[in-house]
Amino acid sequence: MHSTSIIDKSVKIPHNTTIGPYSIIESDVSLGEGVKIASNVLIKSGTIIGNNSEFFSGAIIGEKPQDLKYNNEKTTVEIGDNSIIREYVTIHKGTKDRKITKIGSNCLLMAYSHVAHDTFLGDDVILSNNVQVGGHVTIENNVIIGGATPIHQFCKIGEYAFVGGGYRVVQDVPPYIKAMGEPLKYFGINSVGLKRNSFSEDIISIIKKAYRVIYRSEHNILQAIKILDENSNSKLEVNKIINFIKNSNRGII
Incomplete structure (x- = not known):
């Protein structure tokens, strides 16, 4: 735990957790075993983090949702085990709708990706660089999203689907398929995956x-x-x- 980090006294730090310089952890945060937090990470109140997850510099977890209806209700972000949150990823807490934004276990959120309020990511999900996930989205297990892809609020992406980089997702993407093109189209099944x-x-x-x-x-x-x-x-x-x-x-x- 670096001497320049700021950690609320209520937060219990497991002995095998590392926290880098200038990182801030607010009150009412739960950290699992073996969590690695790099420099300049902000973890906001109400966040729950599982075991062995890793946060790279500049990540902001649990900030208030960008929803004008939000009225400071007690909501949260939950991140599972063994997930990797890369540089400058932002994950916003839920609203009164679902009350939680949830990231599963073994996920990889690459640099500059954003997960908005009330979104659920399953296990083993990969968001490539700069993927922008709107609110109330559901992404099932083992999905891969290519870089710079915007996903419209309330969309759902089925398990083992692959969405090519840079294409807009404005409707639901069924499981097991590849989706590419503008507008987004079925491109066969995700045989490789x-x-x-x-x-x-x-x-x-x-x-x-x-x-x-x-x-x-x-x-x-x-x-x-x-x-x-x-x-x-x-x-x-x-x-x-x-x-x-x-x-x-x-x-x-």
Whole structure:
């Protein structure tokens, strides 16, 4: 713990936590074991941090949301275990809607990325440099977002999806797919990501066939979902696709 850091007396610092020069930790902050905090990091009141997460210089965690309806309600940011928060990342606390902004475990938020209020990131999510995530967004597990991508508030991105860098996300992105282009479009399934995460060739083939019905047939979305519903044979991945689309509030790309 560097002598120039400022830490509220109420904060319990585990013995294996490191805190660099000029970092500030306010009251009502919970730090897990093995947390590494570099220089000039600001961790605001109400933040909860899991074990072995690392924060690089200039990161600001738990600042008030940029929402004019926010009225100083008691809300929080929660970050899981083993996540990496790079330089100048900003993560804002929740509003009275969800009351929490949540980052899962094993996430990597690269430099200058922003996560707005009430957003949920699952585990193993990667936000590349300068990704800007609006409020109330949900990003499921194992998603990768390319650099300089803005994500509109209330959007949802399904598990194991890949979004190419620099493209605007203004509708929901279903699980297991690649999304690219302006406007954002379906670009096939995320075969590389699925193989890296030990999906079998049979399951990848089943996912690919499901998306052919959705995106590469003469059927509209409602017709495609009905066909998949009738022929899903209880395959977990297909059921996840069906449920994701049925529960989409903004429509899918």
